[in-house]
Amino acid sequence: MLSRGIRGAITVEDDNQELLENATVELFSKMIELNEVEFENISHVVFTLTKDLKSAFPAKFVRRNFPVQYVPLLCMNEMDIEPSLKRCLRILMVVNTDKKQDEIKHVYLRGAKILRSDLANES
Numbered sequence: 001m002l003s004r005g006i007r008g009a010i011t012v013e014d015d016n017q018e019l020l021e022n023a024t025v026e027l028f029s030k031m032i033e034l035n036e037v038e039f040e041n042i043s044h045v046v047f048t049l050t051k052d053l054k055s056a057f058p059a060k061f062v063r064r065n066f067p068v069q070y071v072p073l074l075c076m077n078e079m080d081i082e083p084s085l086k087r088c089l090r091i092l093m094v095v096n097t098d099k100k101q102d103e104i105k106h107v108y109l110r111g112a113k114i115l116r117s118d119l120a121n122e123s
Contacts, residue, residue, distance in 0.1 A: 001096040003043060004104050006031050008091040011111035015087065017056045023089055024058040025065050027109060031093055032066075034105040042071045043094040048078040050088045058089055088112055 010027040012019050024047075031037070045068075047058040059073035078090060088111070097104075106119045 001041075001098055004095055004097050004099060004101060006035055006037070006091075006093045006095060006104055006106060007116075008093070008107040008109075009085075009112035009115050010089050010109040011085065012053060012087045012089060015053050015055050020053060020056050020058065020089070021061040021064075023110075024061040027089065027091060027107060028062055028066065028093075030107045030109065031091065034107060035095070035097070035099070037093070037095050037097070039067050039071070041096045042068065043096060044072040044074070045094070046092040047073070047075045048090045048092075049075065050078045050084065050086060051080050052087050053089060058091075085111060085115060088115075 008027045008031045010023045012023045045059070045062065049058070057075045059075050062068060062073060078088065106116065108116050108119060
């Protein structure tokens, strides 16, 4: 098995815990589903948030909704570069898999589709 990164991003309508949880669960679920990831094969997950999302840690919602008790999860701020996409949650999930790099399906939802328009059709 090899280590592969799976990227995902989603925008959130407003900075509140309920909307952030819904977006986190939606994005994480889609990344798992499209890549047929088994939870025990997740090495670690990094979450980044733009500075306008500060109501909660997305890792909290992943722990609450998925069996990832022993998976290292880390939350960080995204670089504040202008102009940049606002209210955006990004995920980098590193998994152990037999898939080739071009078989990985990256997931860009809602307004985040503009970040990688070349990959948006895959999600």
